[in-house]
Amino acid sequence: MSAIETISYENRPCNILMDLWHALHNSYNSAENRPVNVRFLNKIPQANTIEWPTFSKQEFRDAIAKYSSLSSPGLDHIS
Helix, strand or coil: CCCCCCCEECCEECCCHHHHHHHHHHHHHHHCCCCCCCHHHHHCCCCCCCCCCCCCHHHHHHHHHCCHHHCCCCCCCCC
8 A cells, every 4th residue: 555545445535533443343344253274374483482580579570660650551550
């Protein structure tokens, strides 16, 4: 899609948020419950498993404490 093309739905450009919502919602629903062939995933080489060093809850809390003020407000805060 070129930089000047727009997303269209029912042959109309999606210039307002509600039109874009309808386009994306209907696109998702049209693909829902369709069979999917995932055999191509078997061709992807597996990465090696990485062993994490063990750490305590307190070590985790100490490590993330200095970053909590940089997080965006919302449900992503860890309690």
